[in-house]
Amino acid sequence: MLFSKLCQVATYTSLLLIGSSVTNAAQATQAQLANQGRTVHMGIILFPGFEPLDIIGPLEFIFSVSEKFPIKLYMIADQVGAVSAVPPGRAHMAGPQFLATHTFQNTPKLNILLKPGGMGDISMVEAGNTVIENFIKQRYDELDYLMSVCTGSVSLARAGVLKGKRATTNKRLYNWVTSNGPDANWVPSARWVEDGKVWTSSGVAAGMDMTYAFLKMFYGDTVNENFNTLEYAPLLDSRTDPFAIVHNVTGRDDGNLTSCVTPAGF
Template identity: 40%
Template structure:
């Protein structure tokens, strides 16, 4: 458990075509945690219009929308932890360009940056992962890692914590990462209790990655 005071001011960066579980899984853990510890949560997006999980080319016939609390232009200045989800929208610059600009600007003032799935591709393209160890969705591995040629991509990891940057593998891995993040800052007992309330069986080993591609190897810190 970290010796520093735990973070209490969180935000999530949304864009059209975000993956639903990338967001709702980690945020539900924070919702439950907030019953024990007061937390604040800002939902950021380019505008205050509802943000959909679907885009014209995403292939979805069902979708959900989330109403932001702030735009990137007027985001709170005291955010401690920023969560970046992945999703089909990550592949379209018109959807994530503003997210990347915000990440570059906000990162120096954050205590922690967390990414789920191809959210790490956004962070990598923004340049904030350079020289860091990170992981991403194994089904999108080649594309995701191409977004950050100077990132030390870890091909077999459920999640990776490198200093104040935490990145996780595909979709549901964000839940395991968030429980680990809670355990680090609020205690293992708290994380375990929250998982019990959710009836969730945690993967507590960051190196246990059953979805890793067996033909991907790490070379000079960069997956090839």
């Protein structure tokens, strides 16, 4: 009964329309054309215990789009070198590692900064480690956009950049994250939220839906071709958040379950 109302079923006929929706994409705005013509400098923050999909999902889409538009990527951590996704105290887990190319001290000027989440967020908050928050505060004014996935919004909140802004986060850890940002306007039912230059998403896989919405806003409908090549069908309505129900988030709006996944650009 719970999941019977989560989405409407797309028909086979509607799926056939994807080809024409890409071919007849709307003209890019002046801002999108300007973004298409410039080199974008993007940073992704790494820390022990990051959630792999928070990075890998958005990064796959960014990598694909960079075939058309120049993007310089900086993987940023406390030190250059390998950073493990295994959080402290969980050495039994399989340990994917990402390579940090730059530190918080030597990263060039950025246009976009992405903060992933992960169980390491809890460890850093409990240890009183504010190196990420300090970096976000230092770079916030220079950024065109600041993004977070999952519990990554806890760093934005603790950095003070969510004050008075609408934001969302992982729904399983919703109470923990929001307790660290009492001055933010937290949205309990949202796949992702945009407020000015700050974009935040719900848990883990939601970062991919946010990334589609962001890249489409930033570059225009031309990114639909990339997403369809990758065979990823993003949620198109930011209000669609079944996991607010699954995790029984206080203040959720069950009426916002409006659609299921559809091909990009449909």
